[in-house]
Amino acid sequence: MQGPIDPKRNVPLIDLGTVRDTLAYIRDDLQRVPGLECAGELIASALAEIQAAERRRLAPIPRSVLETRLLQRRKH
Numbered sequence: 001m002q003g004p005i006d007p008k009r010n011v012p013l014i015d016l017g018t019v020r021d022t023l024a025y026i027r028d029d030l031q032r033v034p035g036l037e038c039a040g041e042l043i044a045s046a047l048a049e050i051q052a053a054e055r056r057r058l059a060p061i062p063r064s065v066l067e068t069r070l071l072q073r074r075k076h
Helices: 016-032 037-058
Strands: none
Touching: 016 037
């Protein structure tokens, strides 16, 4: 049985798309129930956090990082 983190890549083994869809269904249901609108707003903020995490994960690597050259080691 695998843990929640892939040891080879050090990334979570969860499908954010499935989490996002599930939270969207819950949010929609909560917004229809009188008195639970605030809970729906909190779920909406969780969805925004997932979207921000996906943007960070898919952000391009800065060019300066890709173009760095290794310095030769000096021998004393």
